[in-house]
Amino acid sequence: MDILQVENVSKSYSSHRALDNVSLSVPEGQVYGLLGPNGAGKTTLIRIINHITAPDSGRVLLDGHQLTEADVCHIGYLPEERGLYKKMKVGEQALFFARLKGLPKHEATRSLREWFERFDILDWWDKKVEELSKGMAQKIQFIITVLHRPKLLIFDEPFSGFDPINAELLKNEILRLKEEGATVIFSTHNMASVEEICDNITLINKSRNILSGNVEEIRRKYFGNRYDLLYEGDDRSLMEALQSVGNEFEVTAADQLQGRRRLTFHLKEGVGLRDAIAIANDSVRLAGISESIASMNDIFIRAVREDESCR
Numbered sequence: 001m002d003i004l005q006v007e008n009v010s011k012s013y014s015s016h017r018a019l020d021n022v023s024l025s026v027p028e029g030q031v032y033g034l035l036g037p038n039g040a041g042k043t044t045l046i047r048i049i050n051h052i053t054a055p056d057s058g059r060v061l062l063d064g065h066q067l068t069e070a071d072v073c074h075i076g077y078l079p080e081e082r083g084l085y086k087k088m089k090v091g092e093q094a095l096f097f098a099r100l101k102g103l104p105k106h107e108a109t110r111s112l113r114e115w116f117e118r119f120d121i122l123d124w125w126d127k128k129v130e131e132l133s134k135g136m137a138q139k140i141q142f143i144i145t146v147l148h149r150p151k152l153l154i155f156d157e158p159f160s161g162f163d164p165i166n167a168e169l170l171k172n173e174i175l176r177l178k179e180e181g182a183t184v185i186f187s188t189h190n191m192a193s194v195e196e197i198c199d200n201i202t203l204i205n206k207s208r209n210i211l212s213g214n215v216e217e218i219r220r221k222y223f224g225n226r227y228d229l230l231y232e233g234d235d236r237s238l239m240e241a242l243q244s245v246g247n248e249f250e251v252t253a254a255d256q257l258q259g260r261r262r263l264t265f266h267l268k269e270g271v272g273l274r275d276a277i278a279i280a281n282d283s284v285r286l287a288g289i290s291e292s293i294a295s296m297n298d299i300f301i302r303a304v305r306e307d308e309s310c311r
């Protein structure tokens with residue numbers, strides 16, 4: 001069942017078209033990535049879903065009905081530009097926002113303390129917000145966003161400003177929220193996080209949806225019929241030997257210690273993998289072969305370039 005459906009949404013700012021007939025469906029209980037180059041239209045779409053901006057045409061459905069202002073309380077939204085009151089103390093402010101979202105004081109305090117402990121920031125409770133670094137303030141904002149347990153969470157660039165340890169912490173918390181039943185949509189430029197936590201994605205380029213689907217399926221299919229050969233020997237002679245069965249050759253050092261190399265190549269249509277292995281074996285010492293799964297980074301670049309070339 002899809003918790004959110006975006007149907008043919010378009011939006012223009014004066015003469016610029018920020019979204020052009022964008023449609024997507026977000027399955028309930030999954031993590032959904034919104035990807036795209038700078039200025040593609042991700043934040044505009046997120047703002048439309050959150051009822052901050054209205055679309056010029058198209059509609060957004062939540063649980064099958066047209067989303068209204070009243071539904072916004074079921075959505076937790078972490079905007080890209082985050083605002084906290086600088087002079088207020090951290091705990092006091094978190095409590096203030098929790099009360100605004102309708103949590104009784106006792107429950108809000110207990111729940112906030114639990115979150116602060118989990119994020120290892122309990123000793124920040126009485127600090128002033130102005131004393132916090134960017135990443136520290138971001139943790140507080142994250143907690144405020146998820147505290148009232150909305151069923152749909154939308155994070156705009158949640159990883160920006162986080163060091164690798166805190167980014168890992170955030171990833172695990174997003175997965176924990178998913179396990180507890182929440183649906184999470186987030187925009188990001190961090191492709192590693194997409195591979196690690198997203199079930200599905202949509203890639204927007206220049207206001208249009210150019211690629212949607214399940215991350216695993218996209219990664220398997222996108223480049224299609226590609227394999228990694230692990231070997232010891234001469235790169236050039238291996239590539240020459242494989243010319244008749246493959247193309248798009250790319251050599252990388254597989255591991256420095258054993259001096260192994262990795263050749264990634266595309267197997268030509270109608271050629272059996274066994275034939276390629278036999279040819280490779282005659283030319284180098286083959287240590288392994290596996291299907292090559294494209295990275296989201298490669299897919300992002302290729303999909304955007306292909307889209308640009310046919311506009």
Ligand SMILES: Nc1ncnc2c1ncn2[C@@H]1O[C@H](COP(=O)(O)OP(=O)(O)OP(=O)(O)O)[C@@H](O)[C@H]1O
Nearest residue numbers: 013016017018036037038039040041042043044045
């Ligand atoms: N309030 C606004 N007024 C005018 N133009 C806007 C406004 N908001 C966004 N735009 C324009 O709409 C386009 C899409 O912007 P948007 O912020 O949605 O992109 P984005 O995909 O979130 O980009 P980034 O990855 O850089 O955050 C951009 O060209 C931007 O300049």
